[in-house]
């Protein structure tokens with residue numbers, strides 16, 4: 001099965017935590033946190049649909065300016081999600097630049113401030129010099145904050161001495177195209193497969209898709225293609241948790257969205273020899289990260305944000321992470 005979400009921990013486990021997720025068969029991607037972004041090429045930045053910030057400490061957010069710089073000419077908007085206070089901080093960094101030459105640029109930035117009970121969305125547009133526009137507020141229903149036919153993002157507010165968001169990216173269900181069936185039907189692969197998946201996700205079973213065959217184009221009903229080619233299986237689920245205190249409230253909130261994740265990206269900042277410091281600074285030790293991963297029954301755990309003081313002791317970090 002080809003996964004829909006192709007993940008890359010851009011700065012590895014030692015430096016600014018940042019997860020880049022490419023969406024298969026689409027020129028779109030998502031970013032979780034945005035510290036040092038020199039590991040992303042412009043093509044990857046240009047494909048960003050949304051950026052999900054855990055919080056606004058510099059190591060998680062300083063790359064935003066570079067994102068804006070690269071996508072400034074783009075017609076497609078960008079969505080920035082983050083915790084309480086994000087709107088003022090993003091608007092103030094945008095307002096620190098002169099924008100007299102960009103009034104005919106189409107870029108729109110939508111800033112989504114995610115609270116426990118509400119989401120406040122504020123647009124800022126290039127042609128208005130990124131001045132703050134009117135904020136719309138909606139009550140949160142459930143954990144989801146971003147919806148798309150191909151994915152959903154859930155978020156919970158966690159404690160890092162400031163508000164910090166924990167995220168789960170999930171696919172509603174996974175559509176597998178049986179390549180041998182494509183061959184048996186004499187269909188040629190191409191962009192129509194992405195379109196077919198889009199129709200299935202949107203429930204448009206009565207649409208037709210133009211399918212190339214060796215005898216030319218053929219119009220086939222989506223429901224027919226589903227019968228011929230498709231197997232539906234559970235979707236991928238990926239957790240992203242960083243910069244949090246090991247507390248029961250935090251653990252309960254993470255469990256509410258991230259149980260049985262396929263992949264858990266989680267900070268392992270300290271070794272447990274500094275557990276009291278971890279509590280005070282509201283970070284996790286590797287052992288605590290491992291306990292959370294086991295509690296969630298995560299299928300795979302990826303440690304990140306390992307403190308510089310342990311960069312020559314990473315094997316101890318990994319040992320603690322795996323300890324029972």
Ligand SMILES: [Zn+2]
Pocket residue numbers: 057059060243305
């Ligand atoms: Zn951090």
Ligand SMILES: [Zn+2]
Pocket residue numbers: 055057160243
């Ligand atoms: Zn932090």
